[in-house]
Amino acid sequence: MNDRFLRACRGEPTDVTPVWFMRQAGRYQPEYRRLRARYRLLELARDPALCAEVTCGAVESLGVDAAILFSDIMVPLEPMGVAFDIREGTGPVVSAPIRRAADVERLRPLEPERHLRFVGEAIHRCRERLAVPLIGFAGGPFTLASYLVEGGPSRDYAATKRWMWTDPEGFQLLLERLSEAVAAFLAYQIREGAAAVQIFDSWVGALAPEDYAERVLPHLRRLVQAVRPLGAPIIYFGVGTATLLPWIRTLGVDVIGLDWRIPLGTARAQLGDQQAVQGNLDPAAVLAPWPVVAAKADAILAANGGRPGHIFNLGHGVLPETDPAILRRLVDWVHARPVGEGGRGAHG
């Protein structure tokens, strides 16, 4: 078993920097597009054999150091009573948005053992096939709430924030229920065999730091405390979180995912070496000619300066227009740099 990824999560030295990519199984792959011509996204996620095929296929084509279970952050919401559809090019669309405490009261508690056995089954199948650790995941409570309240993706999260400020009790109840569900779901994935879990709190970067600290962080703290005893490393990721890092740092997760807007060296200096970092190549950068990609990868390795506890990744999910061959080349490139020497290529 290749344990580079898990060693880096724990801040232990590795021979080379481990690599994986958010959304490494996805529309950029011809084999995924072929499957999607026959199945909807949620059909793939709910069928353990197809899910394992998509999850493991990506690892095998790319040569990455970790698998991430193919799924969608909306999946655990369905058994809670939320009807939604995932529309191509748009994202999740919720039929009846949740906007008051009474709507929250109607959410059913998530029982992953009963509701999401297909996830456990997919994890078992992946584990049998994989020679790298499998990452389980769930959406962060604020991010999930934003889809439930807005009814879909949003530019400004106005309805979500309005509720957060207008009826704090109702909104906090929603975050509480979601956090409980996420904690249960992550714990279930770990028990079934996920070696690490990532909390995708993609949209928290829409919040002013004081709102994040006051209204979201307490829920995340309880969530992390609930999952931590299971022993699997926890990764926390959000987009545009540069000014939230002082608070994210206090969460007690093992790995902090960074997007490409914050230089990795700056983040490292702010965060210290107690927690590992993951990132942070601009996902659009892999559309550039190879010398640009290589120089940018080298610059990230150089910014890390050879310290243990760095997992190479993009700063957000792989874009659909990405060439799979470039991702593969990028994995090989990072794997060819012994840790501590990664920066050389960027300068000499």
Next chain:
Amino acid sequence: MNDRFLRACRGEPTDVTPVWFMRQAGRYQPEYRRLRARYRLLELARDPALCAEVTCGAVESLGVDAAILFSDIMVPLEPMGVAFDIREGTGPVVSAPIRRAADVERLRPLEPERHLRFVGEAIHRCRERLAVPLIGFAGGPFTLASYLVEGGPSRDYAATKRWMWTDPEGFQLLLERLSEAVAAFLAYQIREGAAAVQIFDSWVGALAPEDYAERVLPHLRRLVQAVRPLGAPIIYFGVGTATLLPWIRTLGVDVIGLDWRIPLGTARAQLGDQQAVQGNLDPAAVLAPWPVVAAKADAILAANGGRPGHIFNLGHGVLPETDPAILRRLVDWVHARPVGEGGRGAHG
């Protein structure tokens, strides 16, 4: 003439903190919606009498300390040969996106005196009616380029960035042409009577700092150098620019606009007191109950700590669902706090 806004731009003391709002003339106003029922956005922008009515009406209803000319950042592109439409709820849609040097070569140089006389005329009319300074504006070169290349608003700016890295000369030529046009347009607005100008570089926050520094900043620098001799204060604003501030600081503008993701005190500490700052209430925060709005406004004034050179504003444009009465109350609230005592309300 109320000169609080201009004094603050220059870092001079003021009795109270000047206030204006980005997109203070817009869909949130019933009077604007009534006009828009009869005229398209570009019709309003191109008719000096209607444009002055919209521009000045907002100032008079809100009691703000500055007017901003009603227009759209796409307006100067039309005489350059770009065909586009502004679609309700979407934004600008460009008929034939620009994606290679040959497309750039076809752009005509902007001659504002000839092409945009309606803007000059609108400025004259506003000046006759207004008792506050009028702000002229233009889009930043990268932001304009992003619309031209993507063909409309974008989530990831993949086509823009791809071109930036794949054909640096072609893309730099585009930024150069746009910068020249923007410089000419801003200079024209100042000559016609704009007392200050704002560069709306809304989408630069999509760039990694090194790309901003290497590929965009040089154009902005030349743009600022071209406009600076005219003597009107220059405001530079972008969304999500927390990690770009070390570079924005070097631009030599008078005022740096901040969005709500960076605490104003943090920005002040990074930027020093050489340049004024503008912002930075979350535009969604004015949807909250009044006590929340007041507390957040007080916290921003407190974070500024009574230093001269702060212009109160939202961190981005007014949202369409905003209640005009709350904005008016917010203006009065900020105006009731003598500078240096603004913070008291937040704590006691």
